[in-house]
Amino acid sequence: MLNRPRVIVNGEIMEAANASLLISDLAIQRGYGVFDFFKTINGSPIFLEDHLDRLYRSAENMHLDFGFDRHSLKAILFELISINDMPQSGVKITVTGGYAADGYTLDKPNLLITQQPLVLYNDANTPPLKVVSYEHQRQMPHIKTIDYLMAIWLQPFIKQNKADDVLYHNNRLITECPRSNFFIVTNDGVLVTPVSNVLYGITRTQILRHFKHLCAIEERNISLEEVCHAKEAFVTNSSKNILPVIKVDEHFIGNGETGPLTLKIKKELLELIASETSNAVFFR
Amino acid sequence: MLNRPRVIVNGEIMEAANASLLISDLAIQRGYGVFDFFKTINGSPIFLEDHLDRLYRSAENMHLDFGFDRHSLKAILFELISINDMPQSGVKITVTGGYAADGYTLDKPNLLITQQPLVLYNDANTPPLKVVSYEHQRQMPHIKTIDYLMAIWLQPFIKQNKADDVLYHNNRLITECPRSNFFIVTNDGVLVTPVSNVLYGITRTQILRHFKHLCAIEERNISLEEVCHAKEAFVTNSSKNILPVIKVDEHFIGNGETGPLTLKIKKELLELIASETSNAVFFR
Numbered sequence: 001m002l003n004r005p006r007v008i009v010n011g012e013i014m015e016a017a018n019a020s021l022l023i024s025d026l027a028i029q030r031g032y033g034v035f036d037f038f039k040t041i042n043g044s045p046i047f048l049e050d051h052l053d054r055l056y057r058s059a060e061n062m063h064l065d066f067g068f069d070r071h072s073l074k075a076i077l078f079e080l081i082s083i084n085d086m087p088q089s090g091v092k093i094t095v096t097g098g099y100a101a102d103g104y105t106l107d108k109p110n111l112l113i114t115q116q117p118l119v120l121y122n123d124a125n126t127p128p129l130k131v132v133s134y135e136h137q138r139q140m141p142h143i144k145t146i147d148y149l150m151a152i153w154l155q156p157f158i159k160q161n162k163a164d165d166v167l168y169h170n171n172r173l174i175t176e177c178p179r180s181n182f183f184i185v186t187n188d189g190v191l192v193t194p195v196s197n198v199l200y201g202i203t204r205t206q207i208l209r210h211f212k213h214l215c216a217i218e219e220r221n222i223s224l225e226e227v228c229h230a231k232e233a234f235v236t237n238s239s240k241n242i243l244p245v246i247k248v249d250e251h252f253i254g255n256g257e258t259g260p261l262t263l264k265i266k267k268e269l270l271e272l273i274a275s276e277t278s279n280a281v282f283f284r
Numbered sequence: 285m286l287n288r289p290r291v292i293v294n295g296e297i298m299e300a301a302n303a304s305l306l307i308s309d310l311a312i313q314r315g316y317g318v319f320d321f322f323k324t325i326n327g328s329p330i331f332l333e334d335h336l337d338r339l340y341r342s343a344e345n346m347h348l349d350f351g352f353d354r355h356s357l358k359a360i361l362f363e364l365i366s367i368n369d370m371p372q373s374g375v376k377i378t379v380t381g382g383y384a385a386d387g388y389t390l391d392k393p394n395l396l397i398t399q400q401p402l403v404l405y406n407d408a409n410t411p412p413l414k415v416v417s418y419e420h421q422r423q424m425p426h427i428k429t430i431d432y433l434m435a436i437w438l439q440p441f442i443k444q445n446k447a448d449d450v451l452y453h454n455n456r457l458i459t460e461c462p463r464s465n466f467f468i469v470t471n472d473g474v475l476v477t478p479v480s481n482v483l484y485g486i487t488r489t490q491i492l493r494h495f496k497h498l499c500a501i502e503e504r505n506i507s508l509e510e511v512c513h514a515k516e517a518f519v520t521n522s523s524k525n526i527l528p529v530i531k532v533d534e535h536f537i538g539n540g541e542t543g544p545l546t547l548k549i550k551k552e553l554l555e556l557i558a559s560e561t562s563n564a565v566f567f568r
Binding site (some may be wrong): 007016017019022024026029030033092094096103105139140145146149150151152153156 | 291293300301303304305306307308309310311312313314315316317346347376380381387388390396398420424429430431432433434435436439440
């Protein structure tokens with residue numbers, strides 16, 4: 001593993017300390033860009049095709065033709081992963097609006113790829129989460145844009161409320177946390193996750209795709225009230241897999257401990273990820 | 285005037301071609317930042333104190349303590365204006381979330397100041413505007429953040445609709461255009477502008493502060509329907525002052541030409557700006 005991990009800016013590999021964008025870029029001027037993020041384990045990208053599908057979908061939706069087809073993008077991704085040689089990592093691909101002479105009009109996008117060491121989460125280093133609810137609807141929720149204005153702004157609010165993260169709701173229907181999808185287990189043992197106005201996370205997709213044998217699964221609206229009376233709750237995202245949620249605002253979920261279905265799904269998810277690692281076909 | 289205008293990054297004056305931010309900045313990673321923009325005429329900043337009031341308010345609201353008090357900020361602003369020596373210009377001050385090791389947590393903000401030549405608008409080069417309405421509520425509308433995700437994304441939509449700009453509405457109550465405030469003149473000759481969920485523009489503020497002798501002025505909700513039946517309409521912003529609006533969606537406003545009250549307010553606004561120029565007290 002390199003002491004100073006390399007990054008890629010528009011196809012060029014360099015040290016992170018040299019990786020910059022001119023200040024005319026529309027990410028800096030207008031907060032305009034999309035990204036995706038996947039992890040690698042022992043050099044194998046996890047659920048890479050799903051992440052690339054979403055990246056190209058996000059970019060196309062936002063009029064960002066960044067000039068790398070899937071083949072070329074994979075080639076530089078694997079080159080970076082090979083050079084940096086990190087045992088576990090998070091890889092982030094960002095596409096910005098490009099250098100705008102007038103500070104407003106889209107130009108040739110800039111493509112940034114960064115890789116950072118990732119601490120893999122396990123029960124020992126991740127206590128269950130407490131979340132605080134907040135009314136906010138993300139704009140363009142289905143697209144993975146770089147807009148985390150509200151999420152970053154809410155950091156002090158989360159601290160003040162002695163919580164670990166914020167759970168957005170829209171007129172008391174919950175949507176998602178800023179970087180993860182939300183699931184509950186009802187008292188009837190049904191796994192439910194919001195269907196509207198959320199980003200479809202890749203871990204969320206895996207659960208809906210592969211784990212129907214474990215329990216009934218529903219995608220539908222969930223009120224804050226229903227969350228507070230749920231038997232179990234957890235969040236999912238690509239870096240942390242599954243994290244149990246034991247408190248929402250003032251309400252403990254279930255008996256305030258990680259629930260059995262949460263543990264069962266987590267176990268199968270880790271197995272699925274492990275099979276991704278061993279099945280991974282390297283590009284070169 | 286310099287061939288290649290200088291800019292300032294964190295207090296250091298440099299050519300724009302060298303002005304960059306590391307890609308770990310939270311504007312690039314998370315679309316996090318605020319800005320303000322004022323114009324200069326013959327080297328005099330117009331309504332500078334109002335713009336600086338708003339900049340410091342935006343920065344404080346967004347937890348961005350950028351380390352320049354008003355005195356030091358003015359000093360470098362006037363140094364830049366003096367060096368670039370542009371007859372007319374737009375000056376943009378941007379404060380970003382800073383370099384975040386984890387790509388998420390606010391750090392020491394970066395301060396960017398750019399200056400560009402500004403074509404002063406007059407009747408000859410600015411035909412009246414046609415706007416198309418679109419349902420969207422900006423997040424944190426009172427704060428001048430860098431979030432123009434929806435505005436940039438809508439550029440093709442505006443073109444498709446043969447319009448010049450978009451007029452946001454929230455459940456059919458109009459709010460603002462992405463970079464300007466909206467005013468109508470009712471059939472009773474009352475000047476009205478939305479009061480809720482909008483950014484309070486500095487030109488808007490000048491009109492409310494100084495022009496009560498010209499007509500009755502109201503700040504209140506305005507429905508899209510009321511706009512379509514208005515006698516006159518115009519938008520205001522700091523670079524273009526006042527631009528008449530003659531069409532909203534399929535509806536012509538009044539008789540489809542610039543209205544008399546619009547012209548009267550524009551005349552007085554230009555006089556107010558001229559007095560700013562001659563009254564301007566230079567910092568050094």
